[in-house]
Amino acid sequence: MLVRLYADNYRCFSSFTLELGSLSVLLGSNGSGKSTVLGLIARLRDFLTGRGTSLELFPPETLCRWDKRFEQTFELGVKIQEQGEYVYRLLVRHEAPERGLNKVIEETLVLNGKPLFEGTDQEIRLHNDWQSGNPVKLLPDWHVSGISRINERHDNKKLTAFRMAVANMLVLQLNPALVSAVAPAKKSVEIPSPDCSDFAGWLRHISMAEALVRQEAEKSLTQGSLPGFRAFQAVPSGDAEILECLFEAKPKPLKFRLDELSYGQIALIILEVAMAAAAERGGALLLDEPSNFLGLSEIQPLLIRLQDAALEGRYQVILTAHHPIAVDLLAGAYGLWLDRDPTGPTRVHRMQLTDSALGDKSTMTMSDLMARGWVSTLKAPNVPAR
């Protein structure tokens, strides 16, 4: 479970710390940094799993505009039940920002206070699981995560367990308009892009590597979350496959390419597959505005399923939300309010909705208060994450 994110000198984050629980709902005005949190987690995941370099993931545009420093610092706190608490730290220095050049000058991974991986721009020291003996020394690549380059062995299972936990952080910032029905044959999509434009390729990967995920998603869709849905079908087309959805009809099912469906239907399909994948892997599901595109009667059932999954310990859920249904259902217990002056850094407060704060006769809801901008009574002092 991701329990802490720290970022310094990254977009709107300056010495920014976010404590996260099994269910966290990020709230705040437009531009307060909610989506930036999810985007940063996706970037750190991609860096740690070798899906991008520091040059691609942390270009100079990601430096704080008001900050004169050229170093960015990131930390992830991750708890894994059998292992303990990991702290991952990454320091990127922008040596020639005008030419887009940077390099990793520090990358470390610590488990329960003891180092597993210590990297600088000069040397990497890789410790074994027992932190015994001399560490193995390796040469760093200035733009690639050293952790992403370590092959799994019997003596580094603690490090690779961390990397797997990070790889299982599924971040979705859906844009159904960009979703393609085409899955190119030669491209395997193990982790979908945040906008899920490559969903067809991801579903093909899942169908081959995690058949149970596809079965669970289809079962849920047929049981009512997408009325009339029957099954997925991949149709070969040249070097690619086209993802079709079959819908019940007499005398035979009707076929639609994925990109022929409505935005709401596409969003429902992707969310079902994502929830099934998160449940199977036991990782984290991070959703930017999951209520976007959905009909009003679909929003509460979706949110309750996510709440169930998080509280029953099946997977961690981190959401951003503006919708009043999401705000009223979840913000009182799990809300984190992100605050920011238009040109200043983001600050975070835990939210609480209590009778003592509002007066027990008040009929105001959380969404009423947020719509009026009356949130000062809802900000709790620095309360640790649940």
Added chain:
Amino acid sequence: MARVCTIILVCEGWRDSAFARGFLEMSGNRRIYPKVNPRGSGHGWVKAQFVNEIANLTRFSEGRGVLGLLDEDGDSGRENEIVIALAAQNLGSLSARDGRCLLLPTRNLETWLYWLKCHQNGIPASIDETTDFKRQPPGGASRITDRDCRPAGEYLHKLDHTKLPEHCPPMLRRGLVQLRDFVEAVSR
């Protein structure tokens, strides 16, 4: 076609909601609209919402039933307050057979969850309905967690109310009968 919810569930918190949904979903009822007190526990909110939702049942044809879950916390007058509130608004009587079901654990839901968990695991359960099991698990037993709630509702669905052992909490026994009547009423 829009999803039509036929059962409105009114309760104090997520645990109550998860427990009730566990039972209802096992009985084939998935079109549930939970209303959970956004401020956490508060019997006044549940009572007011429960009465409002029964009034809504009389106005809108899509709704079939209202299920409320309210900890008595040792206050045995809470059911009576609702009966009086319904009568004052000419909303008829409180009967699970008519799709108006109010579950009332004498102390709180955790008593039921604890008993069901023990019964499912074949552990003899020494239960009274005065101890607050939310805070004080008996005999060093592990506390009830969020993970126990929905499975407890699902397990209750498997039980036969005529064969419950003597040490079953009386209000849980009554609750199971009410739930069976309620499910039959909303299925008509």
